[in-house]
Amino acid sequence: xxxxxxxxxxxxxxxxxxxxxxxxxxxxxxxxxxxxxxxxxxxxxxxxxxxxxxxxxxxxxxxxxxxxxxxxxxxxxxxxxxxxxxxxxxxxxxxxxxxxxxxxxxxxxxxxxxxxxxxxxxxxxxxxxxxxxxxxxx
Numbered sequence: 155x156x157x158x159x160x161x162x163x164x165x166x167x168x169x170x171x172x173x174x175x176x177x178x179x180x181x182x183x184x185x186x187x188x189x190x191x192x193x194x195x196x197x198x199x200x201x202x203x204x205x206x207x208x209x210x211x212x213x214x215x216x217x218x219x220x221x222x223x224x225x226x227x228x229x230x231x232x233x234x235x236x237x238x239x240x241x242x243x244x245x246x247x248x249x250x251x252x253x254x255x256x257x258x259x260x261x262x263x264x265x266x267x268x269x270x271x272x273x274x275x276x277x278x279x280x281x282x283x284x285x286x287x288x289x290x291x292x
Contacts, residue, residue, distance in 0.1 A: 167275045167281055168241065168246075171241050171275075171281070173193070174190065174209070174238050175238045175239075175240075175241055177193075178195070178206060196286050203288060204286040205292060206287050206292060207283055207284070208235050208251055208264060208285075208287060209237075209281050210236070210281070210282045211236060211278045211280070212278065212279050212280040212282070213277065213278070214277050214279035215277070217279060220234060220236075220278075221233065221234045222236075222271055224268075225269070226252055226255075229252075231252060235251040235253075236250060236251065236271075239270065244274060244276060245272055245273065246275055248273065249267065249270055249292065250267045251264040251265065251266060251267065251289060252265050252267050261288065262289065262290065264287060264289050265289065265290065266290065266292045
């Protein structure tokens with residue numbers, strides 16, 4: 155892709171999601187900080203026990219938070235918590251995270267679902283990053 159096309163497809167959302175993806179892939183030495191506060195996962199760069207920076211996305215037409223259905227075993231529900239898995243130009247593939255059914259587990263507030271969605275970032279108006287956490291099975 156030439157620089158002119160890159161400028162057209164790159165925006166602040168893709169930059170932020172690219173940074174988060176880089177951090178989640180443990181490429182900390184090569185990640186450019188582009189938003190959502192910290193250029194590392196967790197409370198400090200020396201503590202490596204977090205693997206996810208969960209986030210919410212907001213619809214550009216309505217301003218509403220995007221919510222997606224999921225099923226884990228016999229539990230069904232909807233969630234607005236996402237984890238970036240892949241970024242291809244302006245399309246983000248995300249895993250839907252669900253609230254941990256084990257409410258006594260304060261260390262892992264979310265669990266991974268098998269639900270993945272691909273979002274055209276042209277349809278997103280805002281991102282809200284949540285506290286870094288550890289998610290099993292991602």
